[in-house]
Amino acid sequence: MNEKWIKIPLVLLGNAIFAFGVAAFILPGGFLSGGTTGIALLLQYALGVPVVVTVWGINLGMLLLGWIALDKQFALTTILSSVCYPLFLGIFQRLLAGIHLTSDTLLCACFAGALVGAGVGLVLRMGASSGGMDIPPLILNKHTGISVSVFLYLFDTIILLSQAFFSDLEKILYSILITFLTSLVINKVMLMGKSQVQVMIISEKYQQINAAIQTNLDRGSTFLRSITGHLQKDQLIVLSVLSPRELPHLNRLVSQIDPMAFMTVTPVNEVKGRGFTLKKKD
Numbered sequence: 001m002n003e004k005w006i007k008i009p010l011v012l013l014g015n016a017i018f019a020f021g022v023a024a025f026i027l028p029g030g031f032l033s034g035g036t037t038g039i040a041l042l043l044q045y046a047l048g049v050p051v052v053v054t055v056w057g058i059n060l061g062m063l064l065l066g067w068i069a070l071d072k073q074f075a076l077t078t079i080l081s082s083v084c085y086p087l088f089l090g091i092f093q094r095l096l097a098g099i100h101l102t103s104d105t106l107l108c109a110c111f112a113g114a115l116v117g118a119g120v121g122l123v124l125r126m127g128a129s130s131g132g133m134d135i136p137p138l139i140l141n142k143h144t145g146i147s148v149s150v151f152l153y154l155f156d157t158i159i160l161l162s163q164a165f166f167s168d169l170e171k172i173l174y175s176i177l178i179t180f181l182t183s184l185v186i187n188k189v190m191l192m193g194k195s196q197v198q199v200m201i202i203s204e205k206y207q208q209i210n211a212a213i214q215t216n217l218d219r220g221s222t223f224l225r226s227i228t229g230h231l232q233k234d235q236l237i238v239l240s241v242l243s244p245r246e247l248p249h250l251n252r253l254v255s256q257i258d259p260m261a262f263m264t265v266t267p268v269n270e271v272k273g274r275g276f277t278l279k280k281k282d
Contacts, residue, residue: 063082195267
């Protein structure tokens with residue numbers, strides 16, 4: 001229950017950041033956009049329908065469709081975003097009416113990509129959905145088995161191409177930049193605080209190194225059996241996973257024990273288990 005109450009404010013914050021990025025930078029900059037916002041921009045240009053009205057209509061319609069075609073639990077997890085995003089968007093549009101935070105198009109595009117990516121990434125990290133045009137790909141995936149990402153890219157491509165008819169080439173290029181930055185920031189937010197490093201240490205003094213990892217760093221370790229390439233000698237490799245900030249300490253320990261030790265360091269996106277997602281043993 002406590003975890004659920006922590007997630008709700010973070011989902012609200014994510015939708016607020018998302019809506020602010022759209023209201024403060026994408027709409028004033030006249031950039032193209034995919035998803036629900038992209039359809040709203042298209043209807044605003046073609047029929048003069050306000051963006052927030054279209055977003056409300058699509059989100060509520062997609063929520064109803066998801067409730068019918070998918071499970072009820074899914075609808076409950078998306079209702080917050082489906083309602084809050086257009087609400088926040090309308091509020092920020094009113095607050096920012098007539099205000100241009102920057103006249104620099106490149107700066108506007110960078111902030112748009114960063115804010116939209118941060119907002120959507122935070123919502124996804126909380127295990128929620130941003131609603132809207134996320135729902136049709138999920139329904140099609142359920143009935144066809146084709147990946148959700150394939151349909152998402154297909155729908156976004158169609159929506160972006162439809163807007164290209166009333167936008168100049170420069171705005172199209174800036175919109176591609178925004179899409180790239182959004183994807184990049186979403187990935188960073190999803191992995192924030194989860195990235196660790198995996199180290200493999202080859203040394204004849206593996207026992208001392210293993211003991212130092214467990215006592216000085218308070219990290220677990222594993223021995224891997226190997227055979228050296230040159231002398232064909234049986235050799236144990238020390239394998240361990242630790243946080244990036246602990247890596248300099250490990251480097252000093254290994255250098256003190258065996259300056260000739262061979263060590264490789266590999267980034268790890270996510271680690272589950274004792275010492276990371278589970279508490280350490282006393």
